[in-house]
Amino acid sequence: MSAALSMTTAPATPGLATAADPILSVRGLSVEYEASRPGFWSKPTRVQALRDISFDIRPGETLGLVGESGSGKTTIGRAVLRRIDTSDGRILFKGQDITNVRGEALRKLRRHMQLVFQDPYASLNPRMRVLDIVAEPLIVHGIVRSAEEARDQIGELLRLTGLPRDAHDRFPHAFSGGQRQRIGIARALALKPEFIVADEPVSALDVSVRAQVVNLLQDLQKELGLAYLFIAHDLSVVRHISHRVAILHSGRLVEIADRDTLYENPLHPYTEALLSAVPVPHPRTQRARKRLIYKGDIPDVAHWPTGCHFHARCPHATERCSLQVPPLVRKAPDHQVACWHR
Amino acid sequence: MAVISPAVPTAAAKPRAGSFSALAAELWHDKAGLFGFAIIVLLIVLAFIAPLITPYDPALQSVAARLKPPVWMAKGSWEHLLGTDHLGRDVLSRVMAGARTSLIVGVSVVLLAGSFGVLVGLFAGFKGGRTDAVLMRLVDIQVAFPGLLMILLIVSVIGPSMTTMIVVLAITNWMIYARVVRGIVLSVRQTPYVEAAEVIGCKPARVIFKHILPNLTSPLLTLGILEFTNIVLAEAAMSFLGLGVQPPATSWGLDVANGKDYIFVAWWLITFPGLSISVTVLAINLFANWLRVTTDPQEREKRFARAKAAERRRAGRTAPTPVEA
Incomplete structure (x- = not known):
């Protein structure tokens, strides 16, 4: 070098994230x-x-x-x-x-x-x-x-x-x-x-x-x-x-966790669906896997739904999901998830 | 082929080191560009020394020698190589004397209007939003306003002179540069390498002049050349109306305008000044084309490779050694 x-x-052993600041x-x-401006003087419409x-x-x-x-x-x-x-x-x-x-x-x-x-x-x-x-x-x-x-x-x-x-x-x-x-x-x-x-x-x-x-x-x-x-x-x-992975869905973080935790033990239904879509380089294993496909519309950027953005596609969704936004909650020392049901 | 490829980048990169002789050698290899360059130099020299070498005073009238045809025609004489006009003035002398006015007006108007228009376009395109909207509406207003009326207004207030003419023509012709430049800036501004320049901390001036402006070289060269012809003719129109060049001074445009009435009796009046304009434009075009390729590294390497290939073909023809092996 x-x-x-x-x-x-740099810390002496980068990679293994410590409790450093x-x-x-x-x-x-x-x-x-700013999406568009209807007129020269008017306020532009905004997209979150x-x-x-x-x-x-x-x-x-x-x-x-x-x-x-x-x-x-x-x-x-x-x-x-x-x-x-x-x-x-x-x-x-x-x-x-x-x-x-x-x-x-x-x-x-x-x-x-x-x-x-x-x-x-x-x-x-x-x-x-x-x-x-x-x-x-x-x-x-x-x-x-x-x-x-x-x-x-x-x-x-x-x-x-x-x-x-x-x-x-x-x-x-x-x-x-x-x-x-x-x-x-x-x-x-x-x-x-x-x-x-x-x-x-x-x-x-x-x-x-x-x-x-x-x-x-x-x-x-x-x-x-x-x-x-x-x-x-x-x-x-x-x-x-x-080292760690964050999952983003429709402008919100739905899950953050240590890499292995997230891949081995995903908590959010969206993360589960994503991971089930990753192909495995072995035909027999690949065939035996269950692919999670959720039906429903992908939310429109200009008109986010109320509540959890994933509720339209989520198999676990209840009424609460469509009304209240789930906060990102710590479930384990290095595992946060935003879901009412996990 | 394998022999050529490693040599290409280094050879093409060499002239960038700023050596003048390397550039000259590159121009020497492009015959068309060289021809254009030679004509341009010749015209500039001619424009400067015209008063010393014209066979006659370009304003000298001679009623006895009116409308004499050029030397190779039946009634032509060696006294007037390109004939005389309706007042008996020598056409050759007038073409030589007119070069100065036409070149000065054409070049300075293109430069003046070009730099102003380019600055406005760069600023509008780079800033975007309201700045862009305001500047471009100003351009629209000026485009909608009749140019000739503006020229009449300004010249009748200030009085005709060469400087007035240059300024007035620049005022009425800068808008097209602003529009073209703004459009290109808007698209180049979105490219990742411009964002990269901003992310590494380039100041806006550096982003504009180092990363955006080079992309404008070829469209601006083309536009400038097209505009040059327009300006030479606009100068003619102004001079014809008595707002531009004042007699006894002359210009190509003025001669074309004056000779127009005699087009069926004396074609040479309009032909030779007109031909001068065309040759000038052609020369600038050829040289500008060379310049455009030279400023683009990728095009430049292609040209280099083509030249090398042609060289090999020629070598193969004269001495049939196994080159292609």
Whole structure:
């Protein structure tokens, strides 16, 4: 490990989350989007994308965030990075309230939290060399004056992310999808952040390359003590990389638990249904499994139902479910679930 | 093939280091671009030294030598290579003298209107929301307002001169840049790499000029060239109305406008200034095309690969050695 990259204040044994203070705490986060503006002067109609989201991420830990399309996974990622404004709730980063940080202070904050993008083909500027792309964070934060000055430092980053040594002067289109994602990761690491939001970093990649990138992320975590918010819809990938897993449904967290607890002993009916959909790589086992399919409509983003958002599809639903929102309740030391019946 | 591919990126990346000679070598290989560049240089030089080399004073009238045809026609003479106009003025001299006005007006109006329009478009597209709505309504209002009326108003207040003409034409022609740029900015702003730039902490100015503006190169080059022709002709219309170039000064546009009445008796009056405009536009087009490819790394490598392939084909033809092996 080079001196240039070992500056992070990581716990000695990252991975095993301890009772350390969380690096990121989200409390009661809500996000509303402006849907449309009926007239120039009138107030825009609003759509609630996230409601009352609370979770913690400890240093060196990976929180997997799973949910179906439109459930608000990406919105959570963007909100904790302060890319979109919150309408309610608080975001604490290393104990500091960053909910309303703006302007120059927000720009400074970027040094500590970074984003890895879903689409490695669109997230790299096609007109910039790899050196310029990876060195840009260092330049805009005044750490180096020019990309050339950072050449050695960038070389170290490229080596760390497993890119060829002559990658510096090439343009992104000369690389494969997996390599491009490595460039994106190198860019995110350039500022030595402690926390990275990985927004479906492998879903645009070939299955064969996926494992490589996931393993790279894990190795980097071990080496640099990074904390990840790992957003994905691939449950097997999430199981592989996460320490804890949060399940998101229609803008609300329905269950958060330790990875093994969640996969072995899911409590929320939605989690059960999700897990039953994961294919098992063994035909006989796969055939013997019972697939839980719940009928009913997926709630419309613009008009959330009252009560539990899952009640229309839930087999256990009672009248109470359609009237009152179930709170996220701690059932075990590291297992929270939002259901009236569990 | 395997021999070529590793060489491509390095070779194409080399000129980026900023060496002028490498760029010049690249231009030398693109014959069309080189031709355009040569014509442009020639025109600029001509525009500057025209007063020194014109065979006649472009304003000198001679009733005895009215409407003389060019030299290769039956009644033509070597005294007037491209003939004379209805007042006996030498067409060649006028074309040479007109180059200066036309080029200065065309280029400065495109630059002035272009930079203003681009700034407005960038700002509107980047800010979005109400800023965008207000700016774009201003553009709409100005587009709806008749340009010629505005020109008449301003010129009759300030009085005609070259500077007035440039400013007035810029005022009436910047809107198209704003509209085109805004549209592109709106779409580029959504791309992940622009978000990436913001996430790593780029200031808005850097995002705009480093990540968004380069995407505008090729549409802006195309638009600028189209507008250049429009401006040369608009300048002609203004000069024709007596609001632009004042005699004895001249311009290509003015000559085209004046020669229009004689199109059936003396085609050369309108042809040569008109031809000058076309050649200028063609030259700028050829050069701009080269410039567009050069500013896009991906296109540039493709061009490099094509040039290499052509080189190999030629080498294979002259000396049939087993190149394809």
